[in-house]
Ligand SMILES: NC(=O)C1=CN([C@@H]2O[C@H](COP(=O)(O)OP(=O)(O)OC[C@H]3O[C@@H](n4cnc5c(N)ncnc54)[C@H](OP(=O)(O)O)[C@@H]3O)[C@@H](O)[C@H]2O)C=CC1
């Protein structure tokens with residue numbers, strides 16, 4: 001697939017400004033989309049359960065909050081930004097009964113379509129606008145006049161205009177300031193799951209925790225280990241973000257660069273690459289999706305146990321103390 005990248009000049013904001021948009025969920029992504037769409041002149045309402053903890057936050061921002069079913073019935077563009085594991089039930093109970101021919105059903109991640117958990121009727125557009133960044137930064141960048149790159153995809157083009165609508169929506173949340181790339185639900189879902197498991201969240205967290213443990217177990221002070229492997233990592237990643245890996249190497253010493261070039265591949269060796277390939281395979285053949293849906297249905301016992309263990313790790317205790325002592329933090 002040859003890359004197609006779109007910018008603000010390619011998008012017609014008027015298309016999404018002409019729609020009635022329901023944002024289902026008001027968490028990390030939901031609040032960012034809703035507030036930025038509103039700032040872009042779009043008619044937005046929020047859909048949440050009566051007992052949702054997010055209701056107060058949306059109402060404090062002056063947004064109109066309805067039940068999920070009411071919001072879906074009123075809107076002609078429904079963006080589902082609830083947790084992936086909850087979307088199938090939300091769709092079946094609250095959205096499907098209120099879908100009208102000609103509506104557009106949007107997703108911020110392709111999980112439920114890619115794995116066949118939601119099967120919309122043929123007479124609605126099914127599209128995706130997936131920002132490539134955490135929702136709080138999607139909003140922060142928009143407010144700062146910047147944007148987080150977005151992926152768009154069309155699964156079903158009932159109107160013949162689904163791609164232009166998705167691009168218009170992406171522009172309204174700031175994505176087209178940075179670049180909007182056309183993809184498929186399959187490519188977005190598989191690369192996104194791989195990225196968060198192997199590199200961005202799973203890989204990076206395990207790398208940092210393991211590096212911290214090696215230093216502390218060898219008798220070094222936990223505070224120094226924290227600054228070395230966690231705090232400084234952000235500064236190094238900022239350099240990568242600005243100028244690529246070459247940019248990072250330019251700003252570091254040649255001693256660091258020699259260690260990077262000769263020792264890095266010993267840490268991330270052929271076994272790690274093989275593990276990454278295995279993880280990708282489990283995403284592609286649906287093993288991970290099946291496991292995650294079953295874990296959620298069982299009340300998340302393993303997830304909760306691992307989450308508690310992670311939160312109790314010494315690096316969290318030391319980090320909390322050190323961050324609270326930084327002069328610029330809000331105590
Ligand atoms: N987090 C991110 O930055 C990214 C997320 N995505 C995708 O965006 C989607 C949303 O994820 P994220 O923003 O992290 O989710 P969050 O967990 O941050 O927020 C979920 C929201 O959905 C609400 N919710 C829960 N149940 C229902 C329901 N039955 N009906 C309506 N709303 C409900 C929650 O309310 P309550 O407060 O009551 O729990 C909350 O407001 C997912 O598809 C995810 O994969 C894509 C890119 C990045």
Ligand SMILES: CC[C@](O)(C(C)=O)C(=O)O
Pocket residue numbers: 131132133134135192195196200201
């Ligand atoms: C890296 C995690 C992410 O995929 C993201 C912020 O893009 C997510 O789903 O939260």
